[in-house]
Amino acid sequence: MRLDVVSLAPEAFAPLLSLGVIGRSFTAGIAQLHLHNPRDHATDRYRKVDDEPYGGGAGMVLKPEPVFSAFEAIPRQGQRRVLLMSPQGRPLHQSDLQRWADGYDQLVLLCGHYEGFDERIRSLADEEVSVGDFVLTGGELPAATIINGVVRLLPGTVGTAASLEEESHSSLLLEHPHYTRPAEFRGMAVPAILRSGDHGAIARWRSEQQQERTLQRRPDLHARWLQEQGSAAAASSQPQEAERPGWKTEPASDAQREDGMQLRIGNGYDIHRLVSGRPLILGGQRLEHPAGLGLDGHSDADVLVHALMDALLGALGLGDIGRYFPPEDPRWKGADSLELLERVMELIRERGWDVVNVDAVVVAERPKLRPHVAAMQAAIAERLGVEPDRVGVKATTNERLDATGREEGIACHAVALLQRP
DSSP, rough: OOEEEESSSSSGHHHHHHHSSHHHHHHTSSSEEEEEEEEGGSSSSTTTOEEOOOTSSSSSOHHHHHHHHHHSSSSSSSEEEEEEEEEEEEEEEEHHHHHHHHHHHHHEEEEOBBBOOOOOGGGGOOOEEEESOOOSSHHHHHHHHHHHHHHHTTTTTTSSSGGGGTTTTTTTSOOOOOOOOOOEEEEEEOOGGGGGGOOHHHHHHHHHHHHHHHHHHHHHHHHHHHHHHHHHHHHHHHGGGGGTOOOOOOOOOOHHHHHHOOOOEEEEEEEEEEEETTEEEEEEEEEEOOOEEEEOOOSSSHHHHHHHHHHHHHHOOOOOHHHHTTTOOOGGGGGHHHHHHHHHHHHHHHHHHHEEEEEEEEEEESOOOOHHHHHHHHHHHHTTTTTGGGEEEEEEOOTHHHHHHTTTTEEEEEEOOOOOO
């Protein structure tokens, strides 16, 4: 994997090249690290990269010209993802590191500095990432964290791949305790069961320790784990689930039934690559791209319907569509996304909610969507069980900026409003 970092402090990444298995991964060529300083692309005699903010205010703002120039000088390698380090970004999770390690040949990490960066720099990024609800002097430490987390997941970095499978945050439960020799140290002994040789008992002990440790240290994760366990048990006990394997319905908790809320709102986002040899389906309608391109994905890759499903699920805190229709499951290969939308609506209604309205913005340079909007609204409304005027579908371009502007993909933002009947 190629890793490119745009940073005013490239020296901050030097320790990664000699850091244990991460450093050996770079030495072995499993990963390559390339550093790009925007100051090298400044055009004035003082190599100025910051300036005062328009409208006044404290601090200095990173200028767009040197950052764009540094970014545009980076050679592209295979499938690329551009990540912007920002306290306004989506919180980083282990699943993100795994997704980037598995799905991309190149990651470009943009590091801000000073008071902030010019808003136009955001147009370069595919994702904005935050490592926590706090502010640092620059994006170098978050970027180094991502590099460490991604590189250790690459094949060949860690000697035993199995050691990555049961780590904390790979699932909802934290990892169990570990011990090694000596059997006793300063009055602290290794649990006898770990020295018993009974592998079944050891496995049970580790499972119990995971649950207990998660309950003590991360009760929020433990609550989510309990909810998933209850949902799985409920699903296995219902005969009708045999007709739709892999579909998880979750009954509303007592707190959710009694919270008194009458309205819930959710947001959704999806993006898929444009490739040749695939159909272009949006809102259930088959469109023709001028270059003969279609959307790549395990199902029919309808980003409009996918974003709407995520918004509906998000309104009730039910996760995203990957939880219910995992891309690795062959049952969803080539699936009609409108049919998946019907399944999501079943879940929404089972939990006692109806759709008030939904609204979506499709971001695509081509083709023109306006002639198809009415048909999209009608098809989506039918599956939602609402009138077409409760379904908003709009289209815009990104003015040739970022992945959608370069016609590498099509994206969609969506919002859904639910109410109790």
